Amino acid sequence: MRDVLQYPTALTIAGSDSGGGAGMQADLKTMQACRTYSTAVVVGLTAQNTLGVQGAYPTALDVIDQQFASIFADFDVRAAKTGALFDRDHVLQVVENLKKYEVTNLVVDPVMVAKGGAALLDSAGIDALREDLLPLATLITPNLPEAELLAEMPIASQDDMVVAAHKIMAAGAKNVMIKGGHGHGPVVYDYVLLADQVGFWLTGDRVATTSKHGTGDTLSAAITAYLAQGESLSVAIALGHQYMNKIIGQPLNIGHGHGPLNQGQWPTTIAQQGVNHEV
Numbered sequence: 055m056r057d058v059l060q061y062p063t064a065l066t067i068a069g070s071d072s073g074g075g076a077g078m079q080a081d082l083k084t085m086q087a088c089r090t091y092s093t094a095v096v097v098g099l100t101a102q103n104t105l106g107v108q109g110a111y112p113t114a115l116d117v118i119d120q121q122f123a124s125i126f127a128d129f130d131v132r133a134a135k136t137g138a139l140f141d142r143d144h145v146l147q148v149v150e151n152l153k154k155y156e157v158t159n160l161v162v163d164p165v166m167v168a169k170g171g172a173a174l175l176d177s178a179g180i181d182a183l184r185e186d187l188l189p190l191a192t193l194i195t196p197n198l199p200e201a202e203l204l205a206e207m208p209i210a211s212q213d214d215m216v217v218a219a220h221k222i223m224a225a226g227a228k229n230v231m232i233k234g235g236h237g238h239g240p241v242v243y244d245y246v247l248l249a250d251q252v253g254f255w256l257t258g259d260r261v262a263t264t265s266k267h268g269t270g271d272t273l274s275a276a277i278t279a280y281l282a283q284g285e286s287l288s289v290a291i292a293l294g295h296q297y298m299n300k301i302i303g304q305p306l307n308i309g310h311g312h313g314p315l316n317q318g319q320w321p322t323t324i325a326q327q328g329v330n331h332e333v
């Protein structure tokens with residue numbers, strides 16, 4: 055008899071962060087920690103560290119197609135997420151492939167700007183994301199500045215977050231989670247609005263830390279991992295949020311700027327990973 059871990063397969067469609075803390079690197083580490091195997095479509099490369107983004111180089115469009123073809127020829131992808139998509143052409147190329155391979159359980163993290171202020175999606179790309187990608191998403195997870203752009207309104211209060219979530223839903227999103235990390239005060243409020251119009255708040259103590267590089271990537275990757283495992287959307291969101299709350303207070307002391315998280319601290323024992331016994 056041997057122990058076999060049964061991991062479902064997910065997919066991250068995102069940009070590479072050479073600094074290892076955000077983007078695809080954060081996604082892969084998170085998926086692994088959350089007991090899910092992840093394949094990866096690299097939409098672009100960034101030369102990046104904890105201080106900022108020094109260069110961004112989108113992948114050739116036909117290479118996007120090739121990566122999707124290789125993945126879907128072999129893997130049973132149960133859930134997927136998108137991260138940095140750079141520009142309109144890359145958004146549309148990804149959309150075409152998502153449709154072609156009938157990808158379900160799609161989490162769209164509408165990454166627009168890196169922590170240091172560098173753009174990771176241009177303005178035509180934002181329009182394409184809203185018009186063409188948003189309708190395919192099971193869940194969209196904007197942070198406060200991204201939600202302001204998608205809802206076309208300023209957000210200065212929790213009431214505004216609720217209104218913005220409804221506006222983003224009216225724009226075509228099935229389910230919306232607005233993250234409150236960019237807000238102020240001792241508590242971080244994330245607002246979730248589900249397709250059936252049920253809305254709820256997820257809260258956590260605001261941790262005073264500069265190690266927040268890749269928090270949004272990490273949260274959306276955790277939710278995607280739990281969707282791949284067959285959890286319902288509301289349970290996947292709750293588990294992803296629980297995971298974030300756990301790891302944000304225990305970062306790694308690495309780099310000279312916005313440091314990385316330590317995605318690998320959950321679950322801590324093999325017993326928690328649900329070992330299946332096979333003869």
Ligand SMILES: Nc1ncnc2c1ncn2[C@@H]1O[C@H](COP(=O)(O)OP(=O)(O)OP(=O)(O)O)[C@@H](O)[C@H]1O
Pocket residue numbers: 076167168169196197198233234235236242243244258259260261262263266267268269270271272273295298299302
């Ligand atoms: N200081 C903090 N303390 C506790 N939780 C936080 C803090 N900052 C963010 N979070 C949590 O982290 C998750 C990501 O939120 P955030 O608003 O930082 O995303 P983001 O801006 O998209 O991240 P990034 O751009 O770095 O990828 C949310 O669940 C949020 O509640």
Ligand SMILES: Cc1ncc(CO)c(N)n1
Pocket residue numbers: 068069070071076077078100102137138165167168169174267268269270271
């Ligand atoms: C490649 C990449 N994707 C996403 C983010 C946002 O965290 C980043 N900084 N870099």
